Amino acid sequence: MKRALGCCYYPEHWPREIWAEDAARMAEAGLTWVRIGEFAWSRLEPSPGDYRFEWLDEAIETLGAAGLKVVLGTPTATPPRWMIERHPDMLAVDAEGRPRGFGSRRHYDFSHEGYKAECARIVTELARRYGRNRHVAAWQTDNEYGCHDTVISWSDAARQAFRQWLRNRYPGAGNDGDIEALNTAWGNVFWSMEYRDFDEIALPNLTVTEPNPSHSLDFRRFSSDQVVAFNLLQAEIIRAYSDAPIAHNYMGKETRFDHFAVGADLDIASWDSYPLGFLEDRIEREAGYKRRFARQGDADFQAFHHDLYRAVGRGRMWIMEQQPGPVNWAPYNPLPLPGMVRLWTWEAFAHGAEVVSYFRWRQAPMAQEQMHAGLLRPDSAEAPGLAEARAVAAEIAEAPEVMQAQAPVAIVFDYDADFAWTVQPHGRGLDYFWLVFDTYRALRALGQSIDILPPGTRDFSGYRLVAVPGMMHMPDDLKSALAASEAVVVIGPRSAARDATMRIPVPLPPALPGLDVTVARVETIRPDMPLGLEKGGAAIGYREVLEGGAAVLARTEAGEAVLVGTDKLHYLGAWLDQPGLRRVMAGLCDAAGLETLDLPDGVRLRETGTERFWFNYDSEAHEVAGRHLGPVSVVREAVARKDQALPRQGFPGAWNAGA
16 A cells, blocks of 8 residues: 545635646645545535536646546535525524524534435536546545534434434334334333324423433434435445545544444545644643643544544545644644654554545635645745655655554444443543543553454454453443453443443343453542552542452452453453553553553554554653654654555454444
8 A cells, every 4th residue: 555645725715827836836745635625515506506617627637637636525514605595494403402503614404305405416416527537536525524513413304304213213013113112112111201102202402301311322323324324325426426435534533423334335434633633622631741742742642543544444544634733723723843744644654544635735814714724824835844744755755555464452442332421421521432542542552553443343353452441332242252252352341331222231231251240339430539459540430349250350449349350351340540551451461462561651653564663742752662762753663574464455354244
C-alpha cells in the first residue's frame, strides 16, 4: 500500500482564474488527492431543478490536468435555503422540542422522507455526470454524520418512523407488530407504562423523570439505523454509476450511531483528525497535562481512532481532514509546535492510513471557519503546515510500501454498549468510550500495538491478549468464543450486565463459561473516594462486589476482589485508574507472553508488518529502550517481515461474523 497525501479544496470559494495555479501548487507540494464538493449544493442547484454543473466540470478537469485525483463529496450535509421552503418540517428537533434553524450546516432530519428523496435526486445527478469521470477516483457521502449532535431528532418524522421500526423489531401478525411483546421486553408493567398500540408510543423526551431505559435504548438504536439507511441510500446510487471506492469522514469520539454498520456499506473509513482541538474540546485531563501537550495533542487519542476506523473500514482507512494549524472551534486554539504536522501524518500512516488529506488548502477569509488555518494563508502565502506536508511527501517518495500486520493485542469496541451506558451511566461522568480508551491508553503505555475489533467478531485467532471492557450486552456465543480462544482474555467491568432489552439477566452477570464469578452488588464511586488497590492504583467511578470461587488476582486495600480469573479467562470488576490499569494489564501481558515497556507520557510505539515507529509527542527528549527520541520526533526502524502480515482488506478471522 503506497502512502499518499491530499487536501480539501473549495473551488466555489475562489475565482476561477486561480484554480489552475492552486492545482499546480498542490501537485508541486507532493499532494495526490483533492476532496471537493461536499458543501456546494447551493452552487450546484441554486433553485429547484436548476442544475449548474459547468463550474464543477471545469474544476475537476483543472485538478485532473495537474495530475491530481478527486474525491467528490455529496453535498447533503448543507441543504440550501430553498429546501426549507419545499420541506418546512425537514429540520431536526432538539430534546426540548425546538426545531434547528437554517444558517450553518447539518440542519436536516435523518427520518424525513421528503429530504431523503431530495438527497437521492442530487446524488443521482452527480453520480450520472461524474461516475465515469477519469479524474473522480473516490467518493465521500455527506460530511461528518453526527457533528453538532445531529444524529438524534425528536421530530414528528422521527416519531412516526420510530413506531414503524418498533413494529418491525417486535413483529406480530401482518405489519402491525406485537405490542404485548414490546410491553414485556420493556417491562412496561412498571409504573403502568403499558401501551395498547404502537401509535401510542411517543419519543423518550420531555418525561417527568427519566424515561424507561429500554425505551431510550431502542430509540438510540433506531436513530443509529436511520443514519445507516441514509448512508446506504447514497452508496447504492453511486455504485449504480461508478466503480470508484466510497468513503465517509467520521469524527473523533462520535458514538451516537454504529460506525461498523455504516462502514459495512462503504469501501473506506476515513475520519477527521484535529489533535489540538480534541485535547481542549473532548479530552478531560488535569490542567497541567493540557498545558504540557497544548501544542501537540494527546499521544493516544488520534491513535485510538486510527485503529478504530481501520476496523470500521475492514482494513482501509484514510484521514480525510488532518489539522495543519490552529482550528477555530475549540475553547483554545494554539499553534502546533514545529514538526507536529509531520508527526501526526506519519502516525496515521503507521496505523494503516492510505491517504492523509489536510484541511484545508487555503484558509477561508469569510464565514464560520475563517479562523481555521489551512496550508495557505488567505492571501495565498504558504502557512507553516505546507512545508511539513512537503517534507512528508519527499519522505514517502523514498519509503517502502506499508504492510500492515495483525497486532498481538485486541480490544472489542461496541457502539451498542455506548448507547446502553449513555442511557444508564449509573454515575456522573461514567462513559463507555472513556472506559475503552483508558484500557487502550494503559496498553499503549506498555508498548503494545493494538487492533480494535467489532462486536461481531467470533474468531480471535492470532491474538495473544483480548480485552472486552464494559460491553453491557454480551451475547452467549461471544462469551463462548472468548473462553475457547487461545488468547488471554479480560472482560469487564459491567460486561454482560444487561440483556438485549436492558434487563438485568438471571443468572446474574457476567455468567462466563468456566469462570466461577458473580456480580453480587455494584456501586458508583465519588471522585474524592477512590478505592486503593493492594499493590498500587485505585478503583474509580464504578466497582462491582464479586462472589464465587474464581482465583483472586487483584484486591482492594480492604481485601475485596477486583480481578479474578484462570490462566486464560479473567473478569475485572472495577474501573481502574491508569496506575492500576497499567499494573493489571502488565500482568496479563506477561501471562500472554508479551514483552512490555514503561513508556513516559507522550512516547508511544507502533509496529506494522515491516516497520517500527517511535513517536515522541513531548517537547522534551527521552531515552527509551536504548533509543534517543528528540522532542516532537518520529523514529522509524525496519523490522523483519512478520508471518502474520495481512492483505490490505481486513484481518484474518475478525470479520467472519460481521459487525
